[in-house]
Amino acid sequence: MSEAAIQAGCRFFAGYPITPQNEVPEYMSRRMPEVGGVFVQAESELAAISMIFGASATGTRCMTSSSSPGISLKQEGISYIAAGELPCVIANMQRGGPGLGNIRASQADYYQAVKGGGHGDYRLIVLAPATLPELYKLTQNAFDYADYYRIPVMILGDGILAQMAEPVELTPYKPILKIPKKDYILDGCQGREPRVIKTLMLNPTDALVTHNINMQKKHEKITADLQLVENYMTEDAEVVIAAYGMTARVAKGAIQIARDKGLKVGLIRPITVWPFPDKAMMEVAKTVRKFLVVEMSNGQFIDDVKLAIQCSKPVEFQGIGGGWYPSVEGILEKIEEIYK
Amino acid sequence: MPKLQDLAKKDSAFSSGHRMCAGCPVPIFTKMLTRVTDYDIVVGSATGCLEVASSIFPYSAWKVPWIHTAFENCSAMMSGVEAFDKVRRKKNNTEKKIKCVATGGDGGTYDIGIQSLSAAMERGHDLLYICYDNGAYMNTGIQRSGATPLGAATTTTPAGSVIGGKQQQRKDLTRIMIAHHIPYVAQASIHNPVDLSDKIKKGLEVDGPAFINILCPCIPGWRIAPDMAVESARQGVDTCYWPLYEVEQQKFKINYMPKEKLPVKDWLFTQGRFRHLKDDKWSQILVDFQARVDEQWDWLLARHAESE
Numbered sequence: 001m002s003e004a005a006i007q008a009g010c011r012f013f014a015g016y017p018i019t020p021q022n023e024v025p026e027y028m029s030r031r032m033p034e035v036g037g038v039f040v041q042a043e044s045e046l047a048a049i050s051m052i053f054g055a056s057a058t059g060t061r062c063m064t065s066s067s068s069p070g071i072s073l074k075q076e077g078i079s080y081i082a083a084g085e086l087p088c089v090i091a092n093m094q095r096g097g098p099g100l101g102n103i104r105a106s107q108a109d110y111y112q113a114v115k116g117g118g119h120g121d122y123r124l125i126v127l128a129p130a131t132l133p134e135l136y137k138l139t140q141n142a143f144d145y146a147d148y149y150r151i152p153v154m155i156l157g158d159g160i161l162a163q164m165a166e167p168v169e170l171t172p173y174k175p176i177l178k179i180p181k182k183d184y185i186l187d188g189c190q191g192r193e194p195r196v197i198k199t200l201m202l203n204p205t206d207a208l209v210t211h212n213i214n215m216q217k218k219h220e221k222i223t224a225d226l227q228l229v230e231n232y233m234t235e236d237a238e239v240v241i242a243a244y245g246m247t248a249r250v251a252k253g254a255i256q257i258a259r260d261k262g263l264k265v266g267l268i269r270p271i272t273v274w275p276f277p278d279k280a281m282m283e284v285a286k287t288v289r290k291f292l293v294v295e296m297s298n299g300q301f302i303d304d305v306k307l308a309i310q311c312s313k314p315v316e317f318q319g320i321g322g323g324w325y326p327s328v329e330g331i332l333e334k335i336e337e338i339y340k
Numbered sequence: 341m342p343k344l345q346d347l348a349k350k351d352s353a354f355s356s357g358h359r360m361c362a363g364c365p366v367p368i369f370t371k372m373l374t375r376v377t378d379y380d381i382v383v384g385s386a387t388g389c390l391e392v393a394s395s396i397f398p399y400s401a402w403k404v405p406w407i408h409t410a411f412e413n414c415s416a417m418m419s420g421v422e423a424f425d426k427v428r429r430k431k432n433n434t435e436k437k438i439k440c441v442a443t444g445g446d447g448g449t450y451d452i453g454i455q456s457l458s459a460a461m462e463r464g465h466d467l468l469y470i471c472y473d474n475g476a477y478m479n480t481g482i483q484r485s486g487a488t489p490l491g492a493a494t495t496t497t498p499a500g501s502v503i504g505g506k507q508q509q510r511k512d513l514t515r516i517m518i519a520h521h522i523p524y525v526a527q528a529s530i531h532n533p534v535d536l537s538d539k540i541k542k543g544l545e546v547d548g549p550a551f552i553n554i555l556c557p558c559i560p561g562w563r564i565a566p567d568m569a570v571e572s573a574r575q576g577v578d579t580c581y582w583p584l585y586e587v588e589q590q591k592f593k594i595n596y597m598p599k600e601k602l603p604v605k606d607w608l609f610t611q612g613r614f615r616h617l618k619d620d621k622w623s624q625i626l627v628d629f630q631a632r633v634d635e636q637w638d639w640l641l642a643r644h645a646e647s648e
Contacts, residue, residue: 017481029495069410
């Protein structure tokens with residue numbers, strides 16, 4: 001992920017120590033000076049995200065990473081960055097919570113990531129990779145989405161993804177979007193009017209309302225443009241598992257065994273969890289009998305599945321928060337129980 | 341002050357069987373907390389080595405009431421406990437205090453926790469804050485902190501061919517705490533139990549806020565042998581990198597005068613984190629390092645002389 005960011009032109013990284021994502025800042029501390037970029041280890045998570053606000057305001061591609069308790073500390077800054085419509089990439093390698101929790105993988109920050117997290121009416125584009133090659137690709141794309149829409153993009157991974165090893169081809173960065181000229185950045189105003197980046201808009205009937213309307217229009221455009229999803233054996237499936245990230249990988253193992261046993265099971269895996277792939281979900285709901293949601297949290301992701309299919313089919317659930325991992329056997333057992 | 345032999349007979353606040361690294365000197369001070377005083381105590385810890393390794397569920401190494409919340413707010417949390425004790429005494433019509441102790445590593449004290457520490461001291465809570473300074477975020481895998489010395493190699497300030505470890509000098513937190521004009525501020529080292537236990541006793545029993553900064557060598561972080569923590573701390577003090585002194589009501593007292601002030605490189609070269617500095621190309625780092633140590637020591641000698 002760190003190398004993908006470097007390849008995509010990220011030249012500013014600010015971070016703070018927290019397990020299980022320390023390898024990201026550690027890599028950046030070595031690599032950034034080699035490419036003429038800047039690595040800063042901040043004195044706190046709030047300082048790190050605020051440095052991102054500053055770096056993004058200069059037009060620099062920038063990134064920070066953390067894990068659940070650290071992401072909670074960053075929420076103030078994330079809300080301000082969203083309000084300032086500044087592009088950046090934020091990685092959250094989730095661990096068990098609430099509180100300091102533990103350092104096992106988790107998906108319990110789902111609500112925080114996709115429903116806002118900080119105060120105010122804002123959204124992040126949230127990408128949920130399941131493999132390291134996908135993490136590499138999505139990290140590069142994340143910088144394009146961020147610049148194109150002027151929005152913070154979150155990469156929502158987990159402790160397993162952060163700590164595992166897997167072969168990855170380090171392909172050069174290719175832009176997937178035509179980035180408009182950054183005409184909002186603070187890069188010296190000689191010869192033109194000075195620009196202002198701020199998030200305080202005191203006039204209640206004009207400035208802030210207009211700003212919110214514009215942001216909501218942007219959110220609508222992103223929802224229409226960007227719904228990434230993987231369908232796996234869903235064409236003839238009677239039961240479809242809905243899962244994202246690492247959980248979906250475990251589910252695939254269970255599905256293969258279920259298929260060998262003659263059970264028609266498939267998987268739908270959102271790659272963007274905001275915007276949520278409503279259309280693809282609804283399409284699957286037309287033909288399937290039941291859904292099974294598997295998540296490493298106690299029923300957060302399931303809400304979006306039910307909303308997406310407008311509760312048109314029964315949705316079964318398997319999930320616990322706090323660092324519980326799904327097993328192939330456990331999912332298979334659940335499939336057999338609900339398949340009848 | 342009581343003798344060490346007598347102290348050792350008293351119950352320790354901290355049990356054996358904790359999960360600190362082999363050779364870690366941090367438990368030396370935690371064991372003293374109940375031995376030096378007759379007060380009942382409550383201990384709060386910021387996130388860090390001590391917190392994690394003393395409290396892995398379902399076990400606890402603490403034999404006194406102990407509380408942990410997050411990384412940045414230990415002093416705020418203990419301010420709440422201390423404020424409760426005021427109310428408790430009033431309600432129960434008693435004068436007998438419960439003494440509050442907050443502990444944090446250098447990450448949780450110099451960096452993310454300095455705001456809540458400073459405010460607790462300024463508000464004047466009857467609270468002893470003990471920082472065990474091992475010079476980096478050791479618990480998460482040796483990342484640099486505001487306490488990491490110049491030139492030290494950490495995982496976020498790696499020593500390479502162009503950059504020779506950490507590029508900044510450490511901040512002098514003890515001096516920042518002196519500037520709070522609180523009743524008691526001290527700098528101590530884990531290698532000197534007589535001086536350390538005296539200071540913990542004073543800090544605990546003084547009426548009002550107190551701060552003690554303890555030098556605690558880290559076996560994996562400093563890259564020293566597991567039996568070298570105490571010796572390394574002693575060398576740090578003998579080079580005057582870490583003077584032992586205390587400040588009571590703005591009166592300075594140096595508690596230990598080295599017979600011979602050793603050059604700081606003699607100490608640095610015993611640690612793997614400074615190994616790269618043996619290369620002549622980093623000689624300026626050694627010059628700058630020594631210059632800061634000299635400047636701090638001279639400043640302290642002058643304050644000590646003024647106070648006599």
